[in-house]
Amino acid sequence: MKPQPEANNLERIEELENRLAEAEQLIDAIKAGEVDAFAIKGVNKTEIFTLHSGDYAYRVLIENFSEGAINITVEGLIVYSNKYFHELLDISYEKVIGTSLHDFIHPQSIATFNSLFTKALGGKSKGEINLFAATKIIPVYISLTSLYPQLPTVGIIVTDLTGKKNQEKILEDKNKELERSNVELASFSYSASHDLQEPLRKIQAFAGRILQQEKQNFSENSIVYFKSITSAAARMQNLIDALLSYSHINTIEKIFIPTSLTNVIEETKEDLQELIEQNNAVIESSALPIVNIIPLQFKQLFTNIISNAIKYRKENTNPCIKINAVKVHASELEAEVDLKADKFWKISIADNGIGFEPQYATKIFELFQRLHGKNKYSGTGIGLAICKKVMQNHSGIIIAESEPDKGATFHIYLPFIS
Numbered sequence: 001m002k003p004q005p006e007a008n009n010l011e012r013i014e015e016l017e018n019r020l021a022e023a024e025q026l027i028d029a030i031k032a033g034e035v036d037a038f039a040i041k042g043v044n045k046t047e048i049f050t051l052h053s054g055d056y057a058y059r060v061l062i063e064n065f066s067e068g069a070i071n072i073t074v075e076g077l078i079v080y081s082n083k084y085f086h087e088l089l090d091i092s093y094e095k096v097i098g099t100s101l102h103d104f105i106h107p108q109s110i111a112t113f114n115s116l117f118t119k120a121l122g123g124k125s126k127g128e129i130n131l132f133a134a135t136k137i138i139p140v141y142i143s144l145t146s147l148y149p150q151l152p153t154v155g156i157i158v159t160d161l162t163g164k165k166n167q168e169k170i171l172e173d174k175n176k177e178l179e180r181s182n183v184e185l186a187s188f189s190y191s192a193s194h195d196l197q198e199p200l201r202k203i204q205a206f207a208g209r210i211l212q213q214e215k216q217n218f219s220e221n222s223i224v225y226f227k228s229i230t231s232a233a234a235r236m237q238n239l240i241d242a243l244l245s246y247s248h249i250n251t252i253e254k255i256f257i258p259t260s261l262t263n264v265i266e267e268t269k270e271d272l273q274e275l276i277e278q279n280n281a282v283i284e285s286s287a288l289p290i291v292n293i294i295p296l297q298f299k300q301l302f303t304n305i306i307s308n309a310i311k312y313r314k315e316n317t318n319p320c321i322k323i324n325a326v327k328v329h330a331s332e333l334e335a336e337v338d339l340k341a342d343k344f345w346k347i348s349i350a351d352n353g354i355g356f357e358p359q360y361a362t363k364i365f366e367l368f369q370r371l372h373g374k375n376k377y378s379g380t381g382i383g384l385a386i387c388k389k390v391m392q393n394h395s396g397i398i399i400a401e402s403e404p405d406k407g408a409t410f411h412i413y414l415p416f417i418s
Helices: 005-031 051-063 083-089 107-120 162-217 220-251 261-271 273-278 295-311 383-393
Strands: 037-041 046-050 068-072 078-081 124-133 136-146 154-160 257-260 282-285 290-293 320-329 343-351 397-402 408-415
Touching: 068 083, 083 124, 083 136, 083 154, 107 124, 107 136, 136 162, 162 220, 220 295, 220 383, 257 261, 257 295, 261 273, 261 282, 261 295, 273 295, 290 295, 295 320, 295 343, 295 383, 295 408, 383 397, 383 408
Parallel strands: 282 320
Antiparallel strands: 037 046, 068 078, 068 154, 124 136, 136 154, 257 290, 320 343, 343 408, 397 408
16 A cells, blocks of 8 residues: 555655754754854855864865874874874874874974973964984974863974975075185186286287387388287277276175265266367256265266267267256156166166167177177277166166167166155
8 A cells, every 4th residue: 555645745844844953953052152163155055064074174174284283292292193294204104193203303403392392382382493204304394382271282283394495505505606706706806907917018018119119120011010919908908997897896895875966977077078078079967866876886887878979979970968867657667677666767868979770779788799890989898788787786777779870868767765
């Protein structure tokens, strides 16, 4: 005989009433604070997590941590270890549980750990120690938290610092290498200043004397040869001086001083007075600001740019150089560059010289780059590289823009400090 539909419905209703009663009891217990729980609303229903189910989720999380997690007693015995910790030590779980944590601490870190542990008994502490397993030393950062009074243990999160320490070691080695390079550079500077320049001076001096005293006995070819010797020696002298200037940009002490750019320009004009007068050059400058700079380096920068403007002048045209400064926002920069400041002084130095093709606007700041033959224009190809290095030292940039026969303009962007 088949059960009646009414009987089935009654059973179903009774089952639903029981489940509803259980749910109401659970909710009442949660409201009364008798059970810890939280609710998560799903797509079709809201699921209640009690203390037991929540604890399980927590345990799963800890087991899959990308850091070590352990609990130890006051005596230091390990009563819990997640998978990461015993894998970090490269020791089986069975050999970790019930073992004193002190057995895995490097002897030189015992005192540090004891101090951190004592402090953690009253709350929390953190610091760096070295763990020791087999022959492996593992630098770690530990964060200790007392679990009293709920549990008679101290919880410790262990972060492996091996990668960080390796990077620090690499950086330390790079710094030492840089220090050695600086020492070698200083040695080179001394050698260039004395050992290399002295022979050059003798070559120039003796070649000049021979040419002066024996000129009447020389053929025309011999005279040309001697002039070539003195000219080559002079170029070598200029190159050594330029290299020394470039190397000193990074080795001299960087002391920033509030300085009037107007005064720097005037000092530069005094140093270049002979060159300016010989070429009937005109230098005009508007009101220039007081800025925080390394004065000597900025003087080198202006000297190189102004002397280049005079050197690369148009034939039958007096050089005219105009200098001005305006305050700009970083968004107004002509080039896409990574600069930390928001505001800059834009110092522009424009000339009416022969100019150059726009595609060389970046290349001219590289070492030994020359756009014109040495027979027509003297130089070393280092001056503008020095300008670029100066601006790097000042956390700014220098940009060039030009067209053939339309002159050149150099824009200097110096961070504005109010």
